Amino acid sequence: MMNMTEKTVLVTGGLGYIGSHTVVELLVAGYQVIVVDNLSNSERFIFDRIIKIAQKEPVFYQDDVCDLAAMSNIFKKHQVDVVIHFAAFKSVGESVEKPLLYYQNNLISLLNILQLVQENSVEGLVFSSSATVYGEPDVLPATEETPFIKALSAYGSTKQMGEEIIEMVTSSGVFKAISLRYFNPVGAHETALIGELPKGIPNNLFPYVTQTAKGKLAMLTVFGDDYNTVDGTCVRDYIHVVDLAKAHLAACRRIINQECQSASEVYNIGTGNGTTVLEIIKQFEATTDKLLPYKIGARRPGDAEAVYADSSKAEKELLWKATLNLKDMIQSSWAWENTL
Ligand code: NAD
Ligand code: UDP
Numbered sequence: 001m002m003n004m005t006e007k008t009v010l011v012t013g014g015l016g017y018i019g020s021h022t023v024v025e026l027l028v029a030g031y032q033v034i035v036v037d038n039l040s041n042s043e044r045f046i047f048d049r050i051i052k053i054a055q056k057e058p059v060f061y062q063d064d065v066c067d068l069a070a071m072s073n074i075f076k077k078h079q080v081d082v083v084i085h086f087a088a089f090k091s092v093g094e095s096v097e098k099p100l101l102y103y104q105n106n107l108i109s110l111l112n113i114l115q116l117v118q119e120n121s122v123e124g125l126v127f128s129s130s131a132t133v134y135g136e137p138d139v140l141p142a143t144e145e146t147p148f149i150k151a152l153s154a155y156g157s158t159k160q161m162g163e164e165i166i167e168m169v170t171s172s173g174v175f176k177a178i179s180l181r182y183f184n185p186v187g188a189h190e191t192a193l194i195g196e197l198p199k200g201i202p203n204n205l206f207p208y209v210t211q212t213a214k215g216k217l218a219m220l221t222v223f224g225d226d227y228n229t230v231d232g233t234c235v236r237d238y239i240h241v242v243d244l245a246k247a248h249l250a251a252c253r254r255i256i257n258q259e260c261q262s263a264s265e266v267y268n269i270g271t272g273n274g275t276t277v278l279e280i281i282k283q284f285e286a287t288t289d290k291l292l293p294y295k296i297g298a299r300r301p302g303d304a305e306a307v308y309a310d311s312s313k314a315e316k317e318l319l320w321k322a323t324l325n326l327k328d329m330i331q332s333s334w335a336w337e338n339t340l
Helices: 016-026 046-054 068-077 092-097 099-120 152-171 205-213 241-256 277-288 312-318 327-338
Strands: 006-012 030-034 059-061 082-084 124-130 178-181 184-186 220-223 238-240 265-267 295-296
Touching: 006 016, 016 030, 016 241, 030 068, 068 099, 082 099, 082 241, 082 277, 092 099, 092 152, 099 152, 124 152, 124 241, 152 178, 152 265, 184 205, 184 241, 184 265, 205 220, 205 277, 205 327, 220 277, 238 241, 238 327, 241 265, 241 312, 265 312, 277 312, 277 327
Parallel strands: 006 030, 006 082, 030 059, 082 124, 124 178, 178 265, 184 238, 220 295
Antiparallel strands: none
């Protein structure tokens, strides 16, 4: 086992939702951490909150990962062992409106990172992929062998292309890459000091639920109750963001300990449990004692009926498994909402 305290991890998008929780876990585990974030979808105060939780300070650069010169300077100043690349735009709807913006930000940032990892003898890269690469899987749960379905949005397309680019570049290169396909990340840190900061009216279910219960929004609309599921509403695999953060540490360890079996690996990161929208609503009300006003509406175009993960590969090879349950996810999101 290597001594992790000597290892430096550069985290792009490290002030974002998943990035900030991962930076906390890395610091607590003893890694040196460098955060690069241009604050396009995050706030500076998250940096102070990270320090407050971890009682350690990462190095911070407010830079755009698409700016190759700025990024080169950072790699000149620090010997980086592993890069975790979170920085990307992530709104499916916005990507349909502004596809070019998504290709530019998500792919140019990735190409820059790959070049710098290759030029600077970095041991490996951990890439944020998504269950969206599966589209609507024919067979459930989705395994890593489940084929990609042609993406319906530029966002999904950047994740599919991202994985393909990584596979090609690592096959002739000297570094390793692990792509983690996240299912539905929700929840917040147990301290309620960091969590998701959606801008404007949220698109995702959890922030919509907590903001409605808080009275910021009038009513939740359930997008369709005529799906072929137990109660007619869509099924998703919700995963606590702290469990997800820990999956990144498992991936870093695998790279640093030189345990990767191939140059480019992929892992599903979910709980394996499928939960319907109505089940979320009931569990939210039971956990928080708040009444959640909701109505049944039309299906949302592009929504898959059911998506949940087979994460047994991650359990076997990354030695990672989700430990937090739906109640933990709801309690922590609600506690976080109450600080906003
Ligand atoms: P987020 O928007 O909260 O975090 C992304 C961070 O990256 C933000 O702090 C933003 O300011 C920064 N950023 C964006 N472009 C940048 C650039 N060019 N240079 C520097 N910083 C930049 O998103 P998140 O939910 O934490 O997602 C992190 C990653 O995980 C993304 O790649 C996203 O696509 C992926 N992902 C997210 C989800 C989800 O539901 N949240 C699901 C699957 C995959
Ligand atoms: N959903 C809903 N009402 C909302 C937001 C989401 O019914 O206001 C449903 C949506 O149809 C999906 C699930 O909740 O079945 C999760 O949606 P989210 O946008 O959070 O994640 P994704 O679609 O990416 O799985």
